[in-house]
Every structure is written in structure tokens, then in C-alpha cells.
Amino acid sequence: MAQMTYMEAIRDGMRVEMKRDPGVYIAGEDVAQFGGCFGVTAGLYDEFGPERVMNTPISEAVIVGHAVGAAAAGLRPIAEIMFVDFMGCCMDELGNQAAKMKYMFGGKAKVPMVVRTPCGAGMGAAAQHSQSLESWFTHIPGIKTIMPSTPADAKGLMIAAIRDDNPVVYIEHKQLLGLAGEVPEGEYVVPLGKADIKREGADVTIVAWSWMLQKSLAAAEQLAKEGINAEILDPRTLVPLDKEAILKSVAKTGRLVIVHEEVKTSGYGGEIAAIVTEEGFDYLDAPIKRVTAPDTPIPFSPVLEQAYIPNEEKIIKAVKQLF
Template sequence: MVVATRVLSYRQAINEALRLEMRRDPTVILMGEDVAGGATVQHIEQEGAWGGPLGVTKSLVSEFGRQRVLDTPISEAAFIGAAVGAAVTGLRPVAELMFVDFFGVCMDQIFNQGAKLRYMFGGKAKVPMVIRTMIGAGFGAAGQHSGCHYSVFAHMPGLKAVAPATPYDAKGLLIAAIRDDDPVMFFEHKMLYDMTGEVPEGDYVIPIGKADIKRQGNDVTIVAISRMVHIALEAAKRLSADGIEAEVVDLRSLSPLDEDAVLSSLAKTRRLVVVDEDNPRCSVAADIAALAVDKGFDYLDAPVKLVTAPHTPVPFSPSLEQYYIPTPERVIAAVREIV
């Protein structure tokens, strides 16, 4: 069967995933700050309601109404917790935590309630909720609107965590996350919203826990996450001109982790670089390095190299922010150290 595809942005792909799942399943609801926008403003649903500050959920309210696209007060603890309660009692809520940096005000509801309920209840409950949240530097949004922080969530038992890098993966992973019976953190990189790519029409699922080889190569494995996949691909392209063929593994899921994909690529290339925009201490990058050392030690012909953000908050000034974000040049330098 031929499935028609067309070019969509990452933003449109996410919007389409939400739309298709809300059509398919009446228990799917959307909640968050301004996800519809302009609550109580007459006719705004048909005439340009925000759909989130960056328009990701635009026009969903006009199809599904305010009963299913719920603008919340700026009370993250209340509405994230309400998503937990709604999930335990029969809905499939998709809650939007506008910027991941805001997790500090609602972490108890994510970590002590949503993530642990099933376990503490002896498996009697399930919590099929999704928390969509924006990550990443590059917008000049500085310290409290620019972090990645997904490693915090990957650390927590009871949560799943995914971070798509392309429109195709964003749509398939979000549909999978909504249908998943566990709580899933869905990390959207704000610098990718305008990126375009081929996206099939209709619904499809990308399994949570499966990485994707975005580029084949035999000389070095570059494992990357979210926007860093594109940095890695750019580095791989330039390295290829010099005869070094990098294999780029897009992790896609941070928890669970596709250990087999990392290890089998490593078995082939025998060299590993990890590219991660998150802070380096106790990070997913460090976790991948530990995996390579623990289970892939015999494959390794060289030290594992981590290309990460520094151990600082995200700075404001363009010169500082550019310094913060990993670049193709830094990836190339890391590869050259071990190839």
C-alpha cells in the first residue's frame, strides 16, 4: 500500500498527531496554558486563537471545542496533577508544560504522583498521560526558558521519555505516546518547530524505545538527541569529505533506551561520540558512555567522547549562547581525537 506523504513542519506534525488522536479517541484531551488561547474572548476559536505561544496546538480548539482543549490557569502543579488524576480515572490527557524549565513548580505531581502511582498501588492503576514540553537553547530565552533537562526525567522510574528530531518522528512518537499506558514525557525542541520533512498522511506509530540510524557509516558512531541529531548529521557530512564515515544514531527515546541500537553500531564502528545539548553531569550522554563501558567495552578501540553543553545555565547574550550549544565543529573535533 502506498501511503501519501507531504512536507510538514515539526510544528504541523505535532499538531496533526494531536488532531488524529483526538478524532480517534474521545478520551484524549489537551490541557495547558493558552493551548486554545483567549478563553472567554468571543469567536476567537474560529478567528485566530493562539494555540500555544508558538502556535503548536493552533486550531485544535475550533475542531474539538473548549471541553477538550482546556486553557488552564498558570498553575502547573494543579493542572499537571489533574492530568494525573484524569489519567488514573479513565482519560488520556495530554498536558503541556510550556517550557521544561517550569518543572520545578510541578515536579511533585510528575515524580511523586504520576510516576509512582502504579507501583505504589501494586500495579492496579495505570497513568496514560503525556506531558508535552519545550526544550532547548537558541532562542535567546536565557536561563529559565532554554534548558533541555530531559536527563532529570529519564532518571525517574515510572516515566518514559522521548525527544524526536524530525517531523516524521515527532508525529509517530506523539501518537505512540498518547496510546501508551504509561506516563510519557514528550520533549519538543523549540528550534525544530519550523524544520520541514516528509510526513505520511494518516496515523502511524514509532515504537517508544527504538532508536533510528539517521546515517550509515563504519568509522565512528555518533549518538545524538533531538536537535543535536542535525548537528551530528552536519558534522558527518563534513567528515565524509575527508573520508571519515560516521554512523549517526538518533536515540529518539531516552527512557527506555535502545541499548541494542547503540551497542550494535558500536560493535561495527568501535568508536563512540555522544552529542547532547543537556548539561553533562548525570546526563543521558553520561549514561550512554556508561553503557558503552559496561556492555560494549570489548568493542571500544578508543575513549568515548561526550560533546555536551557546559555545566552552566543557558546564558542570554548571543555570543554566550552560541558557546553553550554544541556545534558541528566540536563534534568533528571530538571525532578526530579518536579516529
């Protein structure tokens, strides 16, 4: 085990795979000497050289689109899109090309590519640099969508994403980049589609991912002091989703709160709530609650932004409403 930050863990995952597989390369805006907008690829240019860590122009469509062609031709690209908010500039390449190529071709294509992109509010970056948009991707069959919440998961899921033969959107949270933790060394793989119980509890299940997982853990500590023992389930990957793990936890606790930073309407929490209603209704002793951002763009003012972001207080309040 090594102590490293979430950002270092993402980088370590990429490094491990680039050493192991010469077909893995990185392309994106400012990813080379500059090390990426948030520094995630720092040092990889020096280590792997200009043929494998490549700056692109500000051209999101061809960053993702070229990755589709390179992947179909046998490479394993890691394409970086500087903010998840910019995915609108390459949604055709992801949603109509990468996602559908295998199916449209009758199964006779493989598109092993990773699109890495940071999400999340909390840094005063306003409406076009702060969003959480995971449901844009989970809505499109053919894509896998993963959102690590800890340094160890960040590394293990990165390695799994690169090795996966499908297009994977790997969403890293800006507020987690500096989070430190224990990370296994070497080829540490966290399988896609396997949830993780980050805190065991018997009274209520809280499903949360990315930054909200950390906020839910903090909320759970508060709740414990008040006698409510929350189980915190981190799906880690939204597609594929480990719904058995969610149902099993709800069967144990009888209560479910879903926390995400996405806006409420059409957010992925609605999907999880629907699954539990369809397949685990009898387990429920109380209505399912969602703690989410409101249905608004993200404001700039720190006061407004804090009002926007789901927090421990809102999580605790939602949990208490179930008892």
C-alpha cells in the same frame, strides 16, 4: 507522505488521536484560541471545541496533577507545560505521583498521560527558558522520556505517546519547530524504545537526539569530506532506551561520540557511556567522547549563548580526537 513542519507533525499526531479516541484532550496555558506559546496547538480548539482543548491558569502543579487524576480515572490527557524549565513547578505531580502510582498501588493503576514541553537554547531566552533537562525525567523510574528530532518522528512518537498507558514526557525542541520534512499520513506510529539510524557509517557512531541529531548530521557531512564516515544513531526515546541498537552500532564502528544539549554532569550521555562501557567495552577502539553544553546556566548574549550550545565544529573536533 505529506510535507510538513515538525510543529505541524506534532499537531497532526495529536489531531489523529483526538479524532480516534474521545478520551484524549489537551490542557495547558494558552493552548486554546491562542494556540500555545509556540503555536503547536493552533487550530485544535476550533476543530475539537472548548471541552477538549482547555486553557488553564498559570498553575503547573495542577496542570500535571489534574492529568494524573484524569488519567487514573480513565482519560488520556495531553498536558502542555510551556517550557521544560517550568517543570520544577510540577515535579512532585510528575515524579512522585504520575511516575509512582502504578508501582505504589501494586500494579493496580494506569496513568496514560502525556506531558508535552519544549526545550532548548538558541533563541536568546536565557537561563530559565532555554534548558534541556531530559535527565530530570530519565532518572525517575515509571516515566518514559522521548525527544523527536525530525517531523516524521515527531508525529509517530506523539501518537505512540498518547496510546501508551504510562506517563510520557514528550520534549519538543524549539529550534526544530519549523524544520520541514516528509511525514506519513494517518495513524503513523513510531514505537517507543526503537532507535533509528539516521545516517549509516562504518568509522564512528554518533548518538544524538533532538536538535543535536540535526547538528550531528551536518557534522557528518563535513567529516565525510575528510574521509570519516560517521553513523548517526537517534535513540528517539531515552526511556525506554534501545541499547541493543547502540551496542550493535558501536560493535560495527568501534568508536562512540555522544552529543547532547544538556549540561555534561549527570547528563544522559553519561548513562549511555556507562552502558557501552559495561556491555560493549570490547567493541571500543578508543575512549568514548561526550559533546555537551558546559556545566553552566544558559547565558543571554548571543555570543555567549553560541559559545554554550554544542555545534558542528565541536562534534567534528571530538570525532577527530578518536582517530
